Each structure stands twice: as structure tokens, then as C-alpha cells.
Amino acid sequence: MQFQISEELIENIQNLIREGRDEELLLYLEEVHHADIAEIINELELDEATHIIKILDTEKTSEALMELEEDVRERILNNLSAREIAEELENMDTDDAADIIAELSEERKQEVIDEMVDEEHAEHIVELLRYDEDSAGGLMAKELVKVNENWSVTGCMSEMRAQAEEVTRVHSIYVVDDKGRLKGRLSLKDLLTAPSDANISDVYIPKVDYVNVHTEGEEVARVMQKYDLEAIPVVDEMGRLVGRITIDDIVDLIREVAEKDYQMAAGISEDVEADDSILNHSRARLPWLILALFGGLISVNLLGTFDDALQEHAVLFFFVPLMAAMAGNVGVQSSAIILQGLANKSLRGSLFNRLIKEILLSLLNGLVLAILLVVGGVFFLGMDFLFGITIAISLISVIINASLIGTFVPIILDRLGINPALATGPFITTSNDIFGILIYFTIAKMILGF
């Protein structure tokens, strides 16, 4: 059943376009899912892509447009007239249409809205554009099925059929009062099994999870995941039902948030993809590299202050990358665990307990590593015993310090309301390098006395 894109497939399609064999092309594309058409379009030249968008029937094109990569879509939309874009938008759900129109320039936006024939649809889109794109209002669609609590089951069936025609997938039927305020829900299953002479008010479920238009997208995702919801209604400040969010948009959001957090943790400050331009990549990566560079310069100076050790204990300097690597790895491990706990809201227990636990864990890991290092060094490589002890104590101290930094920096940032994913990667690695070197040479100076 799997569709597989291949160079051969793309070449065939390009040939059909070049030779003007539109009928054959349409015959083939009719069988292809719109998400797959989007994959094909992503691979084509701009004029070929525009050709396909123009010859395909609007329903399929509008769905394919939604699935395209943003930069490809932007170029295709620039190639279409305001009238043509308006036609595509009229075939989309309001949430998708609003997302696309938000990508246009202010002037183009107005032109496209003016060209729309279905005024209610246009109004809905304009309403959605008012909300922040990361809020429930920005995620919701206006399409939903709702019934009045005062209607009868049979009476609302025909009304519902009409509404259902407009809605791609019916998840729940929402129940509202005369003022449009959300009162509860009715599942299709309940409706299928309800006695036909019942009233809506007799059969609806008065408990319903909902979010406010201003609820943040990530909070919507958390609620829908926790309660296994496939759709959630959205109410305005007056409690009136104004839209609904479906799980497919949330799946995309969850993936985007995970990707953004992962990139941030890896020291990439903007949302870039492998295929973005070199300048975009440079802009996203350079800030963190500059931070690391300044951190590195601090280590240079710090090492310079310990240059007394160069005469007798030059070997100490050979161990610097080892100490820095251990500190870096331990810091990233600790912070990864804490970041996930924070993201899942699964961190329990007091800060003090966490402190004790991290210290014990680092002691355990540090001891194992120190023993490996010293036994190997002293017994097999003939390392000086006192030097071995110095390295061992330093290693354990550096590991404990790194794990504490890795654990508490994200927790503190989170409490300050800053995205804790910022804390991993370059930031923790850089500070662990500096503190690691400081701890290592201070201990060495105390034991070896230079």
C-alpha cells in the first residue's frame, strides 16, 4: 500500500508535463493521495509545480498545498493570482486557510480575502487571523457540529446531517445553550443508540473538556494527550463555543515542539531544516558558537593562571580534554533527564532529594570511572601514585559538579519562566568546561603543591 517517491517517478511526471500530456497526468494523479502529491511537488521545478496546481481539481490542490514545505508553497502562491488563491482557500478548513493566508503579505492578504465568494468562510478566516498562532485560537478550526440543548434527538438529526457535510471528520457533537455557551457533548455512538423520542438535554454528557482561545498550544497538547482526546472544543472569554482543535494538528505540534527543543538543546537557535540556506543555518548556529568561543577564551586564561604547573607537572595539561569531556557528557546526561521530566511534568519530590540523588549517582559513576582510570594508569602505565590520586579525586569532583550544573540550571530556568531547553548543549557544556578546569587544577595544586 505504501507510496514510494523515486527519481524515475519524478522524471516520468516531468516528461508528461513537458509533452503536454495533461490527461494522462491527471489520470495518474487522481489515484495519488494529496500528501503524496505534496511530496511530488516538493521535488519539481516551480513552473512544473504551478502547472500541476492549476490543472488538478481544487479540492485536491488545496489539500496538497497544506502539506507542502513552507518555502515551496510561498513560491507557488506568488505564481498564482489572488482569485486563484481565494479559490483554494474556499476548499480548505478554516484553520488551514488561516495558516496559509497568514503567510501572505498584508496587501496580498486583503486582495485574497476580497476575492472570496463564501462570505461566512471569509469571516471565519479573518476571525482566526486575530489569534496568536501558538494559542488555542490560532490552532482551532471553525468547522464543528453543534446542537442546541433544547432540540429533540430526531429534530436535530437533519440539522446535523447538513452540518456534517461541512466538516471533514465528526468527532463529537457539541451541545450549546441559546446564548451559544458550551454545555456538554454528545458522541456519535450515543446518538446512534439514543431513543429517537428523547431530548438532547436528556442524553447529552454535561462534562466536557475544553480550552480557552488563549490557552497555549503546548498546554492544549498536554491536555489532549493526558485525556486521550481526539478533538477539544474551544470557548471564548464568555464561555461561548467558537471552534475546535483536532488531534492531527496536535500531532504536528508535538513533533514541532520536540524538534525545536531538540535543536535548542543542540545549540541551534532558530527553526532550521537540513535543506534551508547556508545563511539561515549560519544565523541559527553562530550565536551559540560565539558563546562557546568566549567560554573557550575564559578556559585559555584560566589555564594560563596555572602555568606554574608547566615545569614539573606538564602531564596535568594533557588530561584537560579528558576532564572537559567527562564534565560535558555528564552535564548533558543530567540535563536531558531533567528536561524530559520538566516537559512531561513528571518531576516529583523535593529539590533537596534530587540534590542528594544526583550527588550519590555522580559519586557512584565517578568512583567506577576513577578506579578504571587509576588502576589502568598506576598499575599498567606506571603513572605516579600521587598523580593518580590527584586525577581520581579531580575526576569525581568534576563529575559531581557537572551533574549538579546539568540538573539545577534547567530547573532554575524553568522556575524563572525561561525555556529550559536553552540550558543544555552549549550553555551547560561551556560552563562545565570552565568550572571543570578550575576544580581540576585547584585540587591538583592542593595535592601536588606547585
Add this chain to the structure above:
Amino acid sequence: MQFQISEELIENIQNLIREGRDEELLLYLEEVHHADIAEIINELELDEATHIIKILDTEKTSEALMELEEDVRERILNNLSAREIAEELENMDTDDAADIIAELSEERKQEVIDEMVDEEHAEHIVELLRYDEDSAGGLMAKELVKVNENWSVTGCMSEMRAQAEEVTRVHSIYVVDDKGRLKGRLSLKDLLTAPSDANISDVYIPKVDYVNVHTEGEEVARVMQKYDLEAIPVVDEMGRLVGRITIDDIVDLIREVAEKDYQMAAGISEDVEADDSILNHSRARLPWLILALFGGLISVNLLGTFDDALQEHAVLFFFVPLMAAMAGNVGVQSSAIILQGLANKSLRGSLFNRLIKEILLSLLNGLVLAILLVVGGVFFLGMDFLFGITIAISLISVIINASLIGTFVPIILDRLGINPALATGPFITTSNDIFGILIYFTIAKMILGF
């Protein structure tokens, strides 16, 4: 609407349990969603948790049991008799029941299955246990609504109502032939709007996405995300419809995979959470730390071979952590981008183009950083000019090398069929340290000649 767990709430519940005020407790818990009950139980002592599980009605307990953390659930199940567990399982969907029973010992498993009264349910669970837990067969539930293509619309409505009673949420109605082979689907919307004298074969949609029982879970997730599916049918080797997978299970899977990959990239080799035991954490983290330790020892030896430089150019050694940090950060940045591209299957273009792009990007970033470093060093800190040039050329070379390692190690691992997330974190950082030092001192030796 939001439920918020608090210490006060937990204390109140503990008091009610201690004072034997079960009726008040039930009255309160009746209003609480099962996912919230699971959160409460996670906070309680084992005997308190078991008490709640025993007094609550089975439907709610079984749902709460599913949401518990695995270790908490394990302890509670150990406190219940085989009969009591069997009762809980009979209230669960087959996929959840199979997941829980899979956590029991072989002997206990048999006892529980023997205690089950609903034989069909028990058989279904036993069937699901046969599949690998990461395959579509391991993810699917047996509960679904299916109709025969030869039935009439009216004729199948009553049959469907009966089936719908068993299924928590009806997504699609699947259409099968007389041999049980999947032929297509029917949406509830189509059924609502179909003329009542039609036949199923007249109204069903013959195109339906499906997966095979052996399809990997991650592939199921990719298909469901790409095509925005809320449920997907699963067929066996003969094309017979044997189950369906719903999006809520896939949402959990997507989160788990993202977490696992992120942990792997951070150098944590088992699936651990913040609240797991110290020994579990140590076992998950130590292997990578030992790898980093050996990498560090290689750097120690490598630096030892350049000890000629100690006399005249000791400052070179002070720059080692800076070079290592830049290499580490660049490597993690490059690999993060590639890992995401691999995970999304969005990497396009040839390996050669990617090579050129990474080199250009590294040249650009490296130049900016080298200029910052040299201008600052030579003009403000009075660094020797030749030394400045050495550092600059080394920095750019180290950055190019690190980005190539970060880019191509994941791609190569992926082509070899190894999870590329393994490649980030400790592995790339360690090799970048070693190659970085080698490149740095080789260039320094060529320019400064020691």
C-alpha cells in the same frame, strides 16, 4: 477546567483512607478523570493505592491502571489476586489488557488468563501477546466495527449498534468480504447521509490505508501522521482484517520515540526517567561515560606526543579546551540537523551536495569565529601574529572536520541500518575531540615548527 494535583489534595485523600471514610472518598473520586486518579495514585503509598483500586468501580480502576507509571502498576498488581487482575482486564480494551498482562511473570500470566470469564476477550488478548510489542500487531486492539460488503445499509445498522457498544470510539466502519478480507471503509458521516435502501457495496470507499501486523510501530506512526489518520486497520498475511490502531496510542509512541532518541543522543542508553533508581541511572549512563573516558585517554596520549611544544609554545595547550569545545558544539549542531532530517525522511539531494554545503557553512562560521578570535587576540591582547594565524587556521579546520563528522556519521549509520541517534552525543563529541586535537597540533607544528 484544569485538574491540579497538590500536596494538600494528597493529604486529604490519605486522611480519608486512614479514617475509613470510603463513601466520601468515592464521592470525590467519582468526579475525577481516570488520568487524574492515576496521578493521585502515583503519589500514594502502596497500601493506600491498593485500597483505592479495590474500592473504585472496575471500569474506572482499569482505565486508571493503564495510565500509571509502570513500576507503580507492577507493585499494585503484585498486591492483587489473579481473579482481581482478570476483572480489571475484562474492562479494558484488548490492546491495553495485552500490554498489562505482558508485564506479568509467565506463571501469573497463565493464572490471570484462566480466571477470565469472557473467553473471546481472553482469546483476543492471547492473540495480541503473540506479536512483537513494537509491531502493528503489538499496538493494535481487536475492538472495531466491521460490516460485510453484502449487507444492506439498514440491515447493518442494528448489527453496528451492537458492535459500537463494545468499542470506546468509532472512527471508521471497516468493510470486509465473506472471508474477512479488508475491502474498504465507510465513515459514520457516509452512513448518516446514505439512503437507507442502499447496499454497503454501493456506498463504501474501496480505498483504505492499512498496515500489516508486522509493520514496525514507527512506520505506522509515519503513515498515520502523513495521511492525518485517526485510526488505521491492520491486516494479517492473508489480507484479513485483524485489528485497528488508534491515534492516541500513536501519540504516545511518537513521544516515546522522541524521548528515546533524545536520551540516546545525550548518551543515555536505556529508557530511564528522573524518578528511577540510582542504579538504573548508573547502568544507563556509565557505558557512554566509559567510552568518553577511553576517548579522553587517547587525547592524553596524543597530547603527550606533542610535548616538544611545551618548551616554546606552552600557550598552544591552553587553547586545547577551546578547540575541543568548538569541535564538540559544531558536531552536535550538524548531527542534530541531520538526525531530524533522517527522522522526518525530509533529507533531499545528493551526498555530494550536502558535503559541499557543510564545507561552505563551516567555512563561513569558522571565518567569523576565527576573525573574532584573532582580532581580539592579536590587537587587544598582544597575541603573536604567527600564533594568531595558527589558531585561526586550526579553528577553521577543526570546525570543518567536526561538521563533516557530525553530518556523515549519522547518514552512514542510517544506511547501515543502525539507529543514527546513537551517533550524536558521546560518540561524535569524543571523536571530534581526538581529531580536533590531532588537526590542531599538526597545523601548529607545520606553522610554528617545533
